[in-house]
Amino acid sequence: MSFSWLMNATMGAFLLPPLNLILMCGLGLWMRRRWPRLGLGVSIVALVVLTLISTRFGASLFITPLERLNPPLLLPKDANAQAIVVLGGGRIAAAPEYGGQDIPSSATLQRIRYAATLQRETALPVLVTGGQPEGALASEASIMARVLQEDFSVPVRWIEGASNNTAENAQYSFRILHAAGVRRILLVTDALHMQRAKLVFEQMGLEVIPAPTIFISTMRSTPADFLPMSLHNASYAMHEWLGLAWYGLRHRNLAQ
Structure with a gap:
């Protein structure tokens, strides 16, 4: 097993949904002991974002800009x-x-x-x-x-x-x-x-x-697009956005 692959998979798990938002919600609950309103707000934001991106509509906010960069x-x-x-x-x-x-x-x-x-x-x-x-x-x-x-x-x-x-x-x-x-x-x-x-x-x-x-972005729209169903597409798109940022820093001189 590749160690770099394992490390990337582990880092991705912490940076991408659902784990990053679950941790954010847990952080909010911990913060409530000292800052009740702020902690509650953090937890609510995490749950709202988690719900939104589990819909096809929410995922499209991350998917469509990427897919439009390279048409068929x-x-x-x-x-x-x-x-x-x-x-x-x-x-x-x-x-x-x-x-x-x-x-x-x-x-x-x-x-x-x-x-x-x-x-x-x-x-x-x-x-x-x-x-x-x-x-x-x-x-x-x-x-x-x-x-x-x-x-x-x-x-x-x-x-x-x-x-x-x-x-x-x-x-x-x-x-x-x-x-x-x-x-x-x-x-x-x-x-x-x-x-x-x-x-x-x-x-x-x-x-x-x-x-x-x-x-994915060209699929026919239906009312079900606004129902929470899956995090796969949103997580995949976020993975690519993070990957673009990382490759821009880490792999800019591959040919050298």
Whole structure:
């Protein structure tokens, strides 16, 4: 298991909902002993924010600005790219219906499905990238390559299976692509994740044409958007906002 991955996951748990707001509510309750009104106010604010962002409407306040930064790729043939790069997005471990082998998560499956569509339209070679930060035996990249080849009949030219985060996806993929003379790529990942991924791949010196998939903000609105249902989308969007800030400070000189 990657220590850096574990540390990032732990820090994220404390900085992102629901734990950060639960801790804020607990802080408010503790403060009530000495400052009753202030402590009550802090707890109420935490609960209100927690409720708001668990609605699709509240989550959209964080999601929509990110997704609008990189619109869908409409004419992939005209992009003059040299390769398609697909980022891993997690796995389902030991899936019993597949004989106990690891399979792509829902997000990863949607990414490789879109990559297969792009490959059929452009005939470009494909690179898949993703390691095993949680300590699995097989890399995400190898799982993605297997599914692309077996289920979508799409050949995979390069498998990068050593990276444990987006910055490493960019670094290790660049080494492979640079050796192959590739500089201009179609980059496939979630629309929410695209801005951060695009920036780090560009910092490596690659020309990036964003090919985002899984747009959440364009889903049809319903009255249920105002009901608290899930924190997943809001937490994911906040993770990306924090990631953009962190990468801007920590990974601004990747190519050096």
